Amino acid sequence: MLEIRGMTKKFGGLIALDDVSMSVGKGSITGIIGPNGAGKTTLFNIVTGLYTRSSGEVYLEGTDVSGYAPENLARLGLVRTFQNVELFGRMTVLENVMVGLHTRSRSGIFSCSLKWPTHIMEEKRIRDEAMQRLEFTGMTGIADIPAGSLPFGMGRRLEIARALAPGPKIMLMDEPAAGLNSRETLDLADLIRKIRDAGTTVVLVEHDMELVMDVCETIVVLNLGRKLAEGAPREIQENPAVIAAYLGEE
Amino acid sequence: MEAFGEIFQYILSGFSTGAIYALIGFGFAVIYNSTGIINFAQGEFVMLGGLATIFFINMNFPLPVSVIFAIATATLTGVVFERLAIRPLKNATPLNLVLITIGASILIRGGAMLMWGKDTHVLPSFSGSDPIYIADATILPQHLWIFSITVLIIAASRMFFNRSITGKAMRACAYNREAAGLVGIDVKKMVLFSFIISSAIGSLAGIIIAPLTMSSYDVGVMLGLKGFCAAIIGGMSNGAGTVIGGLLLGILESLGAGFISASYKDAIAFIILLLILFFRPEGIFRKDETERV
Amino acid sequence: MTEAKRDILGFLLFAAAVLIAPFFFADSYILNVLVFVGINTLLAVALNLLLGFAGQISLGHAAFFGLGAYISGVMTAAHSFDPWLAMLIAAVSTGVAAFIIGFPILKLKGHYLAMATLGFGIIVYIVFNETVDLTGGPSGLPGIPNLSLGEFSFDNDIKNFYLIWAFTLLAMRISLNLYRSRIGRALRAIHDSEVAARVAGVNVKNLKVQIFTMSAVISALAGSLYAHTMTFISPASFGFNFSVELVTMVIIGGLGSVYGSFMGAAILTLLPEFLRIFHDYDIIVYGLLLILIIMFMPGGLAGGFRTALERLSRSRKQGAD
Numbered sequence: 001m002l003e004i005r006g007m008t009k010k011f012g013g014l015i016a017l018d019d020v021s022m023s024v025g026k027g028s029i030t031g032i033i034g035p036n037g038a039g040k041t042t043l044f045n046i047v048t049g050l051y052t053r054s055s056g057e058v059y060l061e062g063t064d065v066s067g068y069a070p071e072n073l074a075r076l077g078l079v080r081t082f083q084n085v086e087l088f089g090r091m092t093v094l095e096n097v098m099v100g101l102h103t104r105s106r107s108g109i110f111s112c113s114l115k116w117p118t119h120i121m122e123e124k125r126i127r128d129e130a131m132q133r134l135e136f137t138g139m140t141g142i143a144d145i146p147a148g149s150l151p152f153g154m155g156r157r158l159e160i161a162r163a164l165a166p167g168p169k170i171m172l173m174d175e176p177a178a179g180l181n182s183r184e185t186l187d188l189a190d191l192i193r194k195i196r197d198a199g200t201t202v203v204l205v206e207h208d209m210e211l212v213m214d215v216c217e218t219i220v221v222l223n224l225g226r227k228l229a230e231g232a233p234r235e236i237q238e239n240p241a242v243i244a245a246y247l248g249e250e
Numbered sequence: 251m252e253a254f255g256e257i258f259q260y261i262l263s264g265f266s267t268g269a270i271y272a273l274i275g276f277g278f279a280v281i282y283n284s285t286g287i288i289n290f291a292q293g294e295f296v297m298l299g300g301l302a303t304i305f306f307i308n309m310n311f312p313l314p315v316s317v318i319f320a321i322a323t324a325t326l327t328g329v330v331f332e333r334l335a336i337r338p339l340k341n342a343t344p345l346n347l348v349l350i351t352i353g354a355s356i357l358i359r360g361g362a363m364l365m366w367g368k369d370t371h372v373l374p375s376f377s378g379s380d381p382i383y384i385a386d387a388t389i390l391p392q393h394l395w396i397f398s399i400t401v402l403i404i405a406a407s408r409m410f411f412n413r414s415i416t417g418k419a420m421r422a423c424a425y426n427r428e429a430a431g432l433v434g435i436d437v438k439k440m441v442l443f444s445f446i447i448s449s450a451i452g453s454l455a456g457i458i459i460a461p462l463t464m465s466s467y468d469v470g471v472m473l474g475l476k477g478f479c480a481a482i483i484g485g486m487s488n489g490a491g492t493v494i495g496g497l498l499l500g501i502l503e504s505l506g507a508g509f510i511s512a513s514y515k516d517a518i519a520f521i522i523l524l525l526i527l528f529f530r531p532e533g534i535f536r537k538d539e540t541e542r543v
Numbered sequence: 544m545t546e547a548k549r550d551i552l553g554f555l556l557f558a559a560a561v562l563i564a565p566f567f568f569a570d571s572y573i574l575n576v577l578v579f580v581g582i583n584t585l586l587a588v589a590l591n592l593l594l595g596f597a598g599q600i601s602l603g604h605a606a607f608f609g610l611g612a613y614i615s616g617v618m619t620a621a622h623s624f625d626p627w628l629a630m631l632i633a634a635v636s637t638g639v640a641a642f643i644i645g646f647p648i649l650k651l652k653g654h655y656l657a658m659a660t661l662g663f664g665i666i667v668y669i670v671f672n673e674t675v676d677l678t679g680g681p682s683g684l685p686g687i688p689n690l691s692l693g694e695f696s697f698d699n700d701i702k703n704f705y706l707i708w709a710f711t712l713l714a715m716r717i718s719l720n721l722y723r724s725r726i727g728r729a730l731r732a733i734h735d736s737e738v739a740a741r742v743a744g745v746n747v748k749n750l751k752v753q754i755f756t757m758s759a760v761i762s763a764l765a766g767s768l769y770a771h772t773m774t775f776i777s778p779a780s781f782g783f784n785f786s787v788e789l790v791t792m793v794i795i796g797g798l799g800s801v802y803g804s805f806m807g808a809a810i811l812t813l814l815p816e817f818l819r820i821f822h823d824y825d826i827i828v829y830g831l832l833l834i835l836i837i838m839f840m841p842g843g844l845a846g847g848f849r850t851a852l853e854r855l856s857r858s859r860k861q862g863a864d
Binding site: 287288290335338339341344345346347348349350352353354355356357359360361363364471475478482511513514516517520521523524527528531 | 598600602647648650651652653654655657658659661662663665666669670672673783787790794824826827829830831832833834837838841
């Protein structure tokens, strides 16, 4: 589904990522872990087109998408969520999800301005679809509330609903459990599995080991910009290099 | 030979306006570096410097005293502005900061208009106006004042930013405000300082150029914008970049006015501004840094 | 009542109020002021598309207004073009100019965008002043004909009132449509988080340029209407101060609110008329208003009304419990 080859990123003299390669199987849940500063978020930002890379390639279903802009990647079915939750705060919950359907609709500035019949029909369709997504993530009751007034956990859920809206092939989640309480984290684990079962491949960067060990089938460990290990949760837990890297940080 | 003399003359006069632009641009850079704000009211400090000096001179204070009073007036305005409008601002988005500094500039300009009317006022030259001949070109004593004060200010501020604790703390804020706060630097105080320095330097620029340009309540707009242009060419630096930016702008403008068209003189500065913003928004000296999104 | 119905009903009520306004203000002076409220509303609505919807500032919008006015003015006064044709050409060519300049300018953000648009505005203003052969320079361009339909000429305030408000109401309706649409949502998304909008698949660069162009075209139309109504134009109407005034209108009314833009435009047009003593000093009042609104009423008047209404309904509910 997603393949990263020899990804390298330099910030001035600092090497944030050094020749990282990994591949993500279709329909899997993959976790990327590592101590702070390991380059996890940098890797996400490059794959989703927010940062430019120094060298290396990204393949999405076999097509080379290295250096694609985020909006083009979205069109190809790659979406993401953010560590700090990036919502459209002044728009309602429903409208947020409707923006998520941007790539699944096509009305332009003229048909929108003039309320063309095609636009009215499309509007009804994406409204219905957005409502379905809210149902999927359990947020039906709050569709008309401004997103900015949601509590943090809810905001996170909304961001996931928005990313899921277009029915993406693959979703990258940047620390989805950060700031959630244990109850919300459990719900999140269920949601992640539900998303995968609905046909979206999931990759997550996460610090919450319990969550990662619980939901991920494969785990990639980064340390100081390099790939340290890759394998099933059990293997990773027993890997001496990984243990050393984590202990070294403490 | 005649053409050469002409060019030399243009460059000389470009140098002196350029020095002024550099000082004003310097004021922009100082505030920008410690707060991330482009202060659209910067030009108004320049205007205040000139007009307040004339005001105090008309009250029969000697020139040096008038200059000090004028700088104090402008600085006080800067402090009040920072205290009343910048510090209490809760939602400090770039858009709001642009608008609030524009609001302040309108208010200061309006205040000056209430106080001194719409007429232009003249500040006499500091030491006569007999031209001094250099090769084929002439300059006025006021030009010498401008050069020496500019050099003095730049040298003094270099000392300040490189040597003094406060200066170093302000530079730390420029690099990383949060980190500066964490190591115990009073960031709010540094912001206030930057407004003080910037308004003082701005008003001084306005004072030394006043004898050459006449002063009225609305001179700040153009001067401010050109100072910004100088700062942008120099990459918003607290140092040499802005000086070179100012001189470059002054000379280009003066040559453009001389050889292309005097009536489009002001347009030249803004065309340069647009070109720089479009193609090299990080200034013409800085090397490309890895971009962050 | 659904949102869509409320939207239509609200607009119809507003339009009706506008259309009958002249019957209450037969006084030609007030009518004349209301003509200007119409033009300024048209401009504020146009700027609101860019500033209020997409969150992108322009401190040079007076330039587009001026381009519309001068292209119409020069073509009709000096070259006897048909005013309607001139208006069309003015709108199209201003749109093309905005489209071309839009790509490099809208790459910039925040303060830099403000400075670049300001610089653009000043360059255009200088050109109006200096191309004396074409524009008449600072002393202005007289003799611009009124618009007319066959024998019917828009040559007095009441006719101009309906002419201009027809355009203004149309622009308002279009803005309202856009607000609750795929494109409107994408624009507001850019306003709130550009990164998230891109990740959601919004082509931010193109959309910014599109809305900038649309905003410029409407502003140019306002300029043409202004030129043909006044029959005389001079550069002073299209300078930096007017750009700031337009921004102030949008901010006072409330970013993103179409009716807010009307309120802002109405207030800033009427204020100097009622406060004659302020004559020269009205600009100070703008400055003060701008600062106070940003500091204490970030949603503008529209936002203020909304919170007031919400508070009212909440306290009523509590009272009923």
